[in-house]
Amino acid sequence: MTESDKLFAGSIPRLYDTLMVPLIFEAYAADTAELVAAFSPSAVLETAAGSGVVTRALAPRLGMGTRYVVTDLNQPMLDYAATRQGSSKIDIEWRQADALRLPFEDASFDVVFCQFGAMFFPDRTAGYAEARRVLRPGGRFVFTVWDRIEDNAFADEVTGAVAEIFPQDPPRFLARTPHGYHDVALIRSDVSRAGFTSIEIETREKTSRSPSARDVATAYCQGTPLRNEIEARDAGALQAATDRAAQVIASRHGEGPVAGKIQAHVIVAAR
Numbered sequence: 001m002t003e004s005d006k007l008f009a010g011s012i013p014r015l016y017d018t019l020m021v022p023l024i025f026e027a028y029a030a031d032t033a034e035l036v037a038a039f040s041p042s043a044v045l046e047t048a049a050g051s052g053v054v055t056r057a058l059a060p061r062l063g064m065g066t067r068y069v070v071t072d073l074n075q076p077m078l079d080y081a082a083t084r085q086g087s088s089k090i091d092i093e094w095r096q097a098d099a100l101r102l103p104f105e106d107a108s109f110d111v112v113f114c115q116f117g118a119m120f121f122p123d124r125t126a127g128y129a130e131a132r133r134v135l136r137p138g139g140r141f142v143f144t145v146w147d148r149i150e151d152n153a154f155a156d157e158v159t160g161a162v163a164e165i166f167p168q169d170p171p172r173f174l175a176r177t178p179h180g181y182h183d184v185a186l187i188r189s190d191v192s193r194a195g196f197t198s199i200e201i202e203t204r205e206k207t208s209r210s211p212s213a214r215d216v217a218t219a220y221c222q223g224t225p226l227r228n229e230i231e232a233r234d235a236g237a238l239q240a241a242t243d244r245a246a247q248v249i250a251s252r253h254g255e256g257p258v259a260g261k262i263q264a265h266v267i268v269a270a271r
């Protein structure tokens, strides 16, 4: 992972939330919120919350008096999330925090969860151990990661299309980071090494839908850190890369509304 892989700032928070979230994150957010709410926690910590898609789904499902702390490494993502959060019966504590160095006491939460953030942790086992540290005995750590890029159609196609623009040095952000941590045996071993005992892993396939190939291309090329990687090679090439990705997706999925397979692992571990 490079430093720019974890930089969600500038125009990324808005484009991420308006284009990426409905495309691939919203459907899993509904599942994550349901899973977490089913534990009826009295204190919940969300890490790598991004633009708050799970926060919006979960807050209305938590009981009155629940403590809900929402964190992310990048303050611009949290700022954006806060503007999108409607009123809810519980107060949300927004706080910038690195999931590997949580500013909370030991045994403070019943559930810690992280949707599609663990792939960005420089040391996953250290991140999981940190989640375990702030969990009460019997608490749950819930997290999701994407499966391999070949099982996530649009991400794979965008990566191939952008490689045509930079054949000598193809930007590999999507394959390297969001889709770079999918081996179930490795995930189980990392979670176990962090001290968790009961570990359940389920692989879930869903369908990603968008009104157009253009929206998909803009989402991936401009609303994720792939943008940082393209601009680092040639700031003027962002539009050409987006155009090529839109052409490739339209050629495979048609003009007009498009749909593609997405797949992720859902992990629940008990402390």
Ligand SMILES: C[S@@+](CC[C@H](N)C(=O)[O-])C[C@H]1O[C@@H](n2cnc3c(N)ncnc32)[C@H](O)[C@@H]1O
Pocket: 006, 008, 021, 025, 047, 048, 049, 050, 051, 052, 053, 054, 071, 072, 073, 074, 077, 097, 098, 099, 100, 114, 115, 116, 117, 120, 121, 122
């Ligand atoms: C793909 S987004 C997922 C956001 C959100 N959970 C969702 O499902 O839409 C990844 C998020 O991880 C955050 N992130 C990256 N490294 C992190 C770290 N070490 N600690 C906390 N958050 C981190 C990024 O700022 C970004 O918001």
